[in-house]
Amino acid sequence: MKRFMIGAWRWLDDRLGISALVGPSLEHLVPHDARWWYVFGSATLLAFIVQVVTGVGLAFSYTSSSSQAYETLQFITNQAPFGRFLRGMHYFGASAMVLMVGAHMAQTFLFGSYKFPREMNWTTGVLLLAFTLAMGFTGQLLRWDSTATWSVVVAAEQAGRVPVIGNFLAQFILGGTSIGGATLSRFFAIHVFIMPALIFLFIGIHLMLVLRHGIAEPPVAGQVVEPATYRTEYEERMRKTGHPFWPEGAWRDFVVGTGLIVVIALLAYFVGPPKLDAPPDPSNLNADPKPDWYLLWYFALLALIPPQLEGYVMILAPVIIGILLLAAPMLNNRGERAPSRRPWSIAVVLLSVIMIGSLWIEGNNSPWSPNFDPQPLTEKVIGATSGPVFEGARVFQTKGCLNCHLISGDGGRRGPDLSYIGDTLSEGDIVIRIVNGGVNMPAFGSSINPNELTQLTAFLQSRKRPMPAGLEAPQR
Amino acid sequence: MAILGIPLVGFVVAPIFRKTTGKWISVGKMTDFEIGKTVTVTVTDPSSLPWAGITAKSALWLRRVSDADFVAFAVNCTHLGCPVRWLQDAELFMCPCHGGVYYSDGTVAAGPPPRPLIRYDVRTVNGQVEVKTMEIPITTTL
Numbered sequence: 001m002k003r004f005m006i007g008a009w010r011w012l013d014d015r016l017g018i019s020a021l022v023g024p025s026l027e028h029l030v031p032h033d034a035r036w037w038y039v040f041g042s043a044t045l046l047a048f049i050v051q052v053v054t055g056v057g058l059a060f061s062y063t064s065s066s067s068q069a070y071e072t073l074q075f076i077t078n079q080a081p082f083g084r085f086l087r088g089m090h091y092f093g094a095s096a097m098v099l100m101v102g103a104h105m106a107q108t109f110l111f112g113s114y115k116f117p118r119e120m121n122w123t124t125g126v127l128l129l130a131f132t133l134a135m136g137f138t139g140q141l142l143r144w145d146s147t148a149t150w151s152v153v154v155a156a157e158q159a160g161r162v163p164v165i166g167n168f169l170a171q172f173i174l175g176g177t178s179i180g181g182a183t184l185s186r187f188f189a190i191h192v193f194i195m196p197a198l199i200f201l202f203i204g205i206h207l208m209l210v211l212r213h214g215i216a217e218p219p220v221a222g223q224v225v226e227p228a229t230y231r232t233e234y235e236e237r238m239r240k241t242g243h244p245f246w247p248e249g250a251w252r253d254f255v256v257g258t259g260l261i262v263v264i265a266l267l268a269y270f271v272g273p274p275k276l277d278a279p280p281d282p283s284n285l286n287a288d289p290k291p292d293w294y295l296l297w298y299f300a301l302l303a304l305i306p307p308q309l310e311g312y313v314m315i316l317a318p319v320i321i322g323i324l325l326l327a328a329p330m331l332n333n334r335g336e337r338a339p340s341r342r343p344w345s346i347a348v349v350l351l352s353v354i355m356i357g358s359l360w361i362e363g364n365n366s367p368w369s370p371n372f373d374p375q376p377l378t379e380k381v382i383g384a385t386s387g388p389v390f391e392g393a394r395v396f397q398t399k400g401c402l403n404c405h406l407i408s409g410d411g412g413r414r415g416p417d418l419s420y421i422g423d424t425l426s427e428g429d430i431v432i433r434i435v436n437g438g439v440n441m442p443a444f445g446s447s448i449n450p451n452e453l454t455q456l457t458a459f460l461q462s463r464k465r466p467m468p469a470g471l472e473a474p475q476r
Numbered sequence: 477m478a479i480l481g482i483p484l485v486g487f488v489v490a491p492i493f494r495k496t497t498g499k500w501i502s503v504g505k506m507t508d509f510e511i512g513k514t515v516t517v518t519v520t521d522p523s524s525l526p527w528a529g530i531t532a533k534s535a536l537w538l539r540r541v542s543d544a545d546f547v548a549f550a551v552n553c554t555h556l557g558c559p560v561r562w563l564q565d566a567e568l569f570m571c572p573c574h575g576g577v578y579y580s581d582g583t584v585a586a587g588p589p590p591r592p593l594i595r596y597d598v599r600t601v602n603g604q605v606e607v608k609t610m611e612i613p614i615t616t617t618l
Contacts, residue, residue: 021500067529149531150558153612154573157557160614170614171492177611180532181525182491283518285551285559288572302556303574307588311618368587369577372561400566442577442585447567465610 024211029242030249030278032303033216038215040104042253043260047097047335048199049156050264051135054090055192062142066181069144070279077273083142088268088365094136098294101125101132104350112337113216116227120214124206126325129193131199133294140189140292142184145277149179150289152187159204179282214238215249219337227334286372291361297356300363371412381408392459395452399444407463415441422464430457499523503506504585507606509546514539514562514580516551517559528609536596536607537569538564538581548596548607554615555589568592590615 013019061080106126108114114122135154141148152173160170174414175182214234238385245251274292278284289298305313339346371417377393384390396402404414434453437443446458487556503517515540524532537549537560549569551559558573569578569584582593594613599606 023591065529066525066531067527071529153552153557157552157555157614161618163618166616167614168492170616171490172592174612176491176494178521178534179612180521181529183527186488208499214512235571245610279530281530281533285516285561287559289558290573299573303588309583310588358537369572370570370575370577372570372572396578398567400563400570401501403563403570436503437585440575440586442568442579445581 025207026154026246026250027244028214028420029238030212030215030245032241032243032248034215034249035053035216036252036256037107038249039252039256040100040107041210042085043256044097044100044104046204046260047093047100047264048203049051049094050261051097052196054086055196056317057086058090059192060063062082064143064185066179066184066191066280069184070276073143073276075143078091081257083273085209085265085268088271089264089274090139091265091273092264092271094292095294096260098136100260101129101441103187105129106353107123110345111216111341112225112339112342112345114333115225115335115337116230116333117213118216119333120207121206121209121325124202124209126322128199128202128206129325130322131195131202134197135191135199136292136294138187138195139188142191143276144184144280146280146284146287147289149183149280149282152179152183152286152293158314161314163315177358180364216306216337217373219339221336221338221340223337225334225339231293239332256320288369290366293364295361296363297359300359301365303366303368304359304362323474365413368412369412370400372403374402374411377402377407377410382459384454388455388458390459392457392462395456396459397446399448399452399456401456404441418460418463419463420463425460426460427457430460487616492500495523497607500599500606501609502601502606503536504603504605506600506603506605509538509540511540511542514564515563517607519547519570519609520606535559537593538598538605538607544600546569546598546600546605547582548598549593550596551557551595552613553589554584554591555587557612560593590617 016180058076061072061076061083063069073087077087078084083104108125114224131289137151154283156170156173159173161167162169171177174180175186205327217234217237279288290296301317302310302314336342374397376397377383381392384393399420402411404412404419405411406419406420421430430454433441434448434456435443479543499522501519503519507540509515514537516535518533518535519530521534523531535551537551539547539549541547553560553571553573553576555571555576558571560569560571560576560578562569567580569580569582570588571589575587576584576589576592578589579585580595582595584592585592594610596610597608
């Protein structure tokens with residue numbers, strides 16, 4: 001039997017050329033000291049494979065029809081055997097892919113691995129990052145719930161700001177002039193056919209380039225990249241100290257990849273897929289569309305930049321960032337690779353992480369959004385059960401002030417915390433602010449009557465810090 | 477190349493050129509609407525594709541200003557298109573996404589919106605309030 005199997009394999013291998021095809025990939029020499037820092041690329045590839053496998057599985061039940069997609073997702077999540085798990089794997093696989101591609105990029109940048117002769121490795125990687133984010137966004141839209149449909153509108157609005165062709169792009173995204181039958185199917189085509197095809201193509205090119213140029217060694221201070229001599233030096237080093245990729249170089253990829261799949265599966269099982277929002281009814285206005293976590297930082301950016309710059313940032317920032325990323329190796333493809341000799345590279349990565357992280361936190365909290373469902377102020381917080389202060393608190397709630405301002409921890413965070421406003425603004429200042437409005441605050445002069453104004457002012461004036469013990473006003 | 481490319485591109489972009497708006501539709505009797513109140517009105521796109529299902533629906537904000545006058549606003553924030561909500565007592569529209577605020581006449585009260593809420597054409601015919609269907613308003617200026 002064993003002899004038969006070996007014979008059959010040899011016959012197949014001879015006719016199909018499997019060893020001839022895969023052998024050089026497995027046997028190519030890699031630096032002996034390329035260890036745990038070098039696992040992110042293969043982890044990204046593995047996460048993509050998870051996406052393909054789970055995506056194909058989901059496609060067996062998913063219907064890309066505007067009228068039925070939501071119901072099929074409910075079926076997949078709540079009724080189909082393993083459907084919830086599969087959706088969870090697909091979601092956390094996407095998250096893993098974004099994280100791993102980010103880590104791979106940061107490592108490549110810090111190690112200066114984008115320099116000669118690997119410029120195109122970097123460029124194809126940047127395109128793969130863009131395709132990954134596009135997959136993430138279109139994937140969120142395929143959830144086709146209320147958040148998804150309104151996210152399509154937001155995407156169309158952003159595309160609309162592109163000069164000259166903005167309206168055309170917006171309508172291309174919507175599949176017409178509004179959300180409807182043609183909207184979902186085009187995102188399905190982009191998510192399931194176009195983007196995966198591009199990713200397969202560019203992964204192929206990326207891997208081919210890795211084999212062609214070899215894996216960059218961990219950088220050593222003083223060991224500079226000089227295009228005239230680099231290839232000779234690299235080949236010499238590989239001959240002396242390199243290891244075959246299989247098995248010496250590959251086992252760490254295998255360990256990390258296995259761990260990654262286990263983590264994705266555990267999260268899918270215990271946390272599960274993102275909950276479906278309300279059905280995709282564009283007449284339901286109680287929607288609060290937010291992107292998934294990997295684009296939340298961009299959502300926050302659009303809230304925080306000055307409105308007069310917003311259009312330019314919306315259109316030009318992605319273009320400039322894209323050009324800078326693509327051009328990075330052309331601008332600096334020789335010299336030192338060690339981060340210790342390129343401290344600015346550490347600063348770039350750190351600042352990027354801090355910027356994206358800070359924006360992510362802000363986006364998660366969304367302090368600029370009104371709180372549409374604030375807890376009513378309690379009598380304890382108000383400090384009165386009748387009279388102008390009590391009535392003023394009622395006005396504070398009915399006039400929407402509580403939607404935007406905090407009082408003792410309750411309310412919105414869009415405007416300043418007014419818990420102690422009585423300590424800082426006089427009665428006259430409060431009246432002027434309510435009637436005329438202020439920076440980023442509506443004027444209520446035409447929608448509040450004098451009695452309500454008096455009560456509201458009394459309430460706000462009563463918002464003072466408690467006096468420290470022993471400093472209370474003397475009793476008369 | 478052209479034999480394959482022209483039909484393909486034509487097919488993919490065709491929905492853009494499909495005329496679906498600009499039709500007058502009734503949204504209720506005049507007596508259904510109280511003077512000074514702003515209410516949400518649901519409309520169904522009369523030219524929607526058969527498989528649009530629930531997505532053929534859309535909404536607008538309708539305000540009866542006086543006995544004979546109505547104004548109708550698109551529900552889309554002019555900042556990035558999110559659905560604005562009406563707070564009756566505060567007499568404000570508020571946007572959940574980036575905090576845009578509008579007065580009852582649709583003008584910007586606060587936040588990032590670059591222009592007032594877009595208005596629909598409204599008319600009254602034989603005691604019925606009619607609005608002219610409109611595409612999702614896209615802000616195309618930087």
